[in-house]
Amino acid sequence: MGKVIAIANQKGQVGKTTTAINLAVCLAEAGQKVLLIDTDARAGATQALGLEHTGSKRETLYELLTGKAEIETTIHDTHFSGLKFIPSDINLVEVELKFLNVPGRNMILRKALEPVRHKYDFILIDCAPSLGIVTTNALVAADSVIIPIHPEMYPVDGIGKILQTIRIIQDSEQNPNPGIEGFLITMYEKHTVTQSQIVAEIRDLFKEMVFTTTILYNPQTNGAESYRKLSGEVIAKAFKNEN
Ligand SMILES: Nc1ncnc2c1ncn2[C@@H]1O[C@H](COP(=O)(O)OP(=O)(O)O)[C@@H](O)[C@H]1O
Ligand SMILES: [Mg+2]
Structure with missing residues (x-):
């Protein structure tokens, strides 16, 4: 059964999309079957995977959430073997307004994923920097959440809000999960004293909930080389929980 992991933080520019991709x-390179879902109307992940110019008619998350398409028709191939993808586009902003008063509005994605979950080892959900209906759908669908943190000033203030949202979802009957998969330090400039102090503080506060892997600041690669190590941590954790 695929493990569903949302990558969320209501703060923008912390490395959510970079981490998701x-x-x-x-x-996928490690042989896992993976489905990535872009839930941000700005569609950064969709653009990065180069799916915006596919030309032929393609269904997106918008059609899925609004009941205009079956999930199978929204799942697209990518250039990477083992990696499938549900794209987003700007229409998604409408969902926030359309579903404002619809009962069960937070459960749509969770229900939609049910028939395909068994086909994947991991389903990753890239979230928008907001805590609206679409992000709530992602969190309700998730077994766990990766929270990327850019170690700048007062990081703990920002973390409080997403933790509170996760707790509200846990307390509602929509999803007893999501647990915290891990806090991920991103864009880390480890030679700056302030950042290394903040990282030490985060590790002290959240202990083993913080991934061992950190993603270093590197404008050339966006830390790409560290994500293989992160994927090892994620696989190890999923394996440990299965046994
Ligand atoms: N490790 C990194 N080093 C340098 N720049 C990075 C790194 N990771 C991401 N970035 C850049 O930071 C910006 C924000 O990253 P992004 O993943 O889009 O964040 P979010 O999805 O949280 O808004 C992007 O321009 C991205 O290219
Ligand atoms: Mg993003």
């Missing part, structure tokens, strides 16, 4: 590719 690189982790998905590394898991």
Whole structure:
């Protein structure tokens, strides 16, 4: 049964999309069957995977959430073997307004994934920097959450809000999960004193909930080389919980 992992933080520019794509590719390279879902209307992951110019008619997450398409028709191939993808586009912003008063609005993605979950080892969900209906759908669908943290000023303030949202979902009856898969330090400039102090503080506070792997700041590669190590941690954890 595929493990569903949301990559979420209501703060933008912390490396969510970079993490979602690189982790998905590394898991696929490690022989895992992976489905990546872009739930951000800005469609960064979709563009990065080069699916915006496929030309032929393609269904997106919007058609899935609004009941206009079956999930199978929204799942696209990518250039990477073992990696499938559900794209997003700007229409997704409409969902926030359309579903404002619809009962069960937070369960749509969770229900939609049911028939395909068994086909994947991992389903990764790239979230938008917001805590609206689409992100709530992602968190309700998730078994666990990766929270990327850019170690700048007062990181703990930012983390509080996403932890609170996760707790509200756990307390509702929609999903007893999601657990915290891990906090991921991203864009880390480890030679700056402030950042290394903040990272030490985060490790002290959240202990083993923080991934051992950190993603170093590197504008040339976006830390790509570290994501293989992260994928190893994620696979090890999934394996450990199965046994
Ligand atoms: N390790 C890194 N080093 C340098 N730049 C990075 C790194 N990871 C991501 N970036 C850049 O930072 C910006 C924000 O990353 P992104 O993954 O889009 O964040 P989010 O999805 O949280 O908004 C992007 O321009 C991305 O290319
Ligand atoms: Mg993003």
